[in-house]
Amino acid sequence: MxxxxxxxxxxxxxxxxxxxxxxxxxxxxxxxxxxxxxxxxxxxxxxxxxxxxxxxxFTPKAGIEGSPWVGFEHFQTFFNSFQVKSLFTNTISLSLYSLIAGFPFPIFLALAMNQIRVKRFKQTLQVATYLPHFISTVVMVGMLLVWLSPSSGLYGNLAKLFGIQEPPNILGMAGAFQSIYVWSDVWQHAGWDSIIYIAALAAVDPSLYEAATVDGAGKWQKIKYIDIPFLLPTAVILLIMRAGNIMNVGFEKVYLMQNPLNTMVSEIIATYVYKIGIISNQYSLSAAVGLFNNVINFVLLLLVNQASKKMGETSLF
Amino acid sequence: MASLGSIKRQVTWNDLIFNIILYGISIVILLIVIYPLYFIIIASFSNPTEVANGKVWFVPSQFTVDGYKEIMRHSELWTGYRNTIVYTVLGTVIGLAVNIPAAYALSRRDLVGRKLITFYFIFTMFFNGGLIPTYFTIRDFGLYDTFWVMVLPFSVAVYHIIIARTFFDSSLPQGILDAAQIDGCGNLRFFFQIALPLSKAVLAVIALYTAVSQWNAYFNALVYIRNEDLKPLQLVIRNILITNQAMAGTGDGLAAQEARRLSELMKYAVIIISTVPIMCVYPFVQKYFSQGVMIGAIKG
Structure with a gap:
């Protein structure tokens, strides 16, 4: 021994x-x-x-170590503030709306592109749908303002074409904010996001299609019984990743799209953290809100990952 | 035999309907994506009054280049342009220099502590200090409102490291490394003289990603840059496109009307000159996308 x-x-x-x-x-x-x-x-x-x-x-003068401890005071201030409820509602609803609307389109686009046999047309469609991805958020929001202007934009002109002389200003409508945000995102990124599915479809064994043809399957059946099942694992991974990021709505586009008429729906946690922290210098409060959001997000991600591990072999880490 | 023929006819009939729907929808998608962009282009060459009256649909109306002439007079736009070019070039070089070597090292299975170091990177994708603590860290390092804040502190991109690591992992045969090591080739030499030249595809893709995000970067400048001379293009055009939206609408009279007209026209021109350069990069890199790089993204 x-x-x-x-x-x-x-x-x-x-x-x-x-x-x-x-x-x-x-x-x-x-x-x-x-x-x-x-x-x-x-x-x-x-x-x-x-x-x-x-x-x-915290005060910059005293520094991180020199500032006195106050425990959970800032968290309490935040939870007692009148905005807290709308901040969470706005963040989560915008995020879920993006998730649900944005998820199917890239898959749909990839399935369609996979069927197009005219090579020229396929390439054109691919390049055209990728291009908007390269537009910066600032320019994207600038273009939205130009397109959707009721007086001079595409939207205004189209409305006039249909005989509506004074179309409502949808940029100033709080109710339209989320839809404009989400659908312009779909417009901008669906093509790019489809690349990953196109790559996955390229890996399908061609003999599967041949066998299906011999069995008399039409194009609909091939998509239904070969393509879609093949894309499912990739789709699940991407869905998990996005679901784990529900509290993380991007700051830039929301901030740029904000105007006094829509802040009641467009103020989200990220913009609030920026405003109270960098603009109003309430550093500790801002850090507390940011931390709270970060922790929720982290826990959410762990939960989602755990759930997906249980369901099958697909998990992130 | 007859029934087989009728099945066959039915299948081709279904496929015909399928193709009509497929190409129909595809053309609609193409129009929805392209037309709004095309509209910006023709509007930038048209008389704004014509645009406002709904006269511009397919070709410019009352052709003019006044919008482009007007942006020539805005010097802050050209300062922003110059800054963005410098930030993009330098940021891309630094991004590659930082992320690619790290990705290579992490792809080596004989790296002691590989799991731990990978965790050190991945963890930052899911948790970070948040805006305010990061803001004060940048201040403490003396980088606030300096040139370097735009290219150095946030140059580590874990997502890019994962893509490149997967690429190295799957496309560099172990045999090459073994042979090189037998010949006494060290790790650094192997990386620079053998691994890198074999990995042009992934370098091109990461360079494209970095360049696009640098060109379009806006948040870091908003938080960390105050000096007008350091502001990147995106911050400048934000003022022209979005913030000053209301200002142009004030006042009456001919002069004010003319100013309003020009500012409207200038917006279209600004959108175009700020977007075209970065879109031009894409076709050069497109051919590399097929070379297994996207597969790396899936696995990662």
Whole structure:
């Protein structure tokens, strides 16, 4: 027994030694990692240490360490504020709307492109639907303002074409904000998002289609029984990833689309954090709201990942 | 035999309907995507009054280049343009220099601590310090309102690392590395002289991603840049396209009307000159997309 224990000890030591030797031999790899690791440490991990200002009365003068602790005071302030309910409602509803509306289109587009046999037309369609993805958020919102202007835009002109002389200003309608946001996103990104499905479809074994043809299957049946089942795993992974990010609505587009007429539906957590933090200098409150959102998001992601692990083999980590 | 023939006829009949619907929908999609963009182009060359009166549908009406002439006079636009070009080029170089080597190292199975280091990267995709703590970190490092804040601190892109790592993992045969190591080739030399030249596809794709996001970047500049001389294009055109929307509408009289007309026209021109350059990059990189890079994205 004693000899065996000693043997184990020795082998552990040996393992350590050989690990050290492998590290030393591969020093070049660690050098290659160094810039990324260092930058991530400085600008992502150090800020995590700064999260404590959410529990302090932070002033830049006193610094992170010098500021006094106040516990959950800022969280209480936030939860007692009149805005808290609408912030959550706005964030979650906008996110769910995007998720539901944005999810099927790329799949649909990929299935359609996969069927087009005229090569020229297929290429044109592909390039055309990818292009809007390269438009910046600022330009996208600028174009929305131009298109949807009731007096001079496409929307106004179309309305006049149908005899409506004074179409409602949908840019100023709170009720239209979410739809404009979501559908312009679909317009901009559905083509690009379909790439991943097109790549997946390219991997379908052609003999499956041949066998289906021999069995008398038409194009509808081939899509239904071959293409769609084949896309399902990819679709599930992407859905999981997006569902785990429900609290993370992008700041940029919402902020740019905000105007005094729609803030009651367009104020989301990200824009609120920016406004109270960077514009009104309520640093600790802003950090608390941001942290709260971040934690919910993190927990959500773990839950979703766990659920998908149970359902099958597809999980993120 | 007769029944087989009728089945066959039915199948082709169904497929015909299928094709009509398929091409019909595809053409509608194509129009929905292209026409609004085309409208911006023709509107930028048209008299704004004609646009407002609904006269511009297929070709410019009362052709003019006044909008483009007007943007020539806005010097802040050209400062922004110059800054964005510098940020994009430098940001892409730094992005590649930081992310690609890390991705290669992480793709090596003999890297001791590979799992832990991978976790160190992946974790930041799901959790971070948040806006305010990051803001003060940037200030503490003295990067606030400097040129470098636009290209250095946020250059690590974990998503790009994952794509490149998967690419290295699946397309560099282990045999090459073994042979090179037997010949006494070190890791650094192997990376620079063998791995990189074999990985042009993934370099091109990551460079495209980085360049597009740099060109379109807006949030970091909004938070960290105050100096007018450092502002990127997106921040400048935001003022022209969105913030000043209301301002042009004030005042009456001919001069005010003319100003309003020009500002309307200028918007179309600004949209075009700020978007065309980055769209031009895409066709050069498109051919690399087929080379297994997107598959890497799925697996990652």
């Amino acid at each position: 004693a000899a065996k224990a000693a043997g184990e000890k020795l082998s552990k030591k040996e393992i350590l030694l050989s690990a050290w030797r492998r590290i030393a031999r591969n020093w070049g790899l660690y050098l290659l990692l160094l810039p990324a690791v260092a930058l991530l440490f400085m600008f992502t991990y150090i800020p995590m240490y700064g999260i404590q200002i959410a529990f302090k009365d």
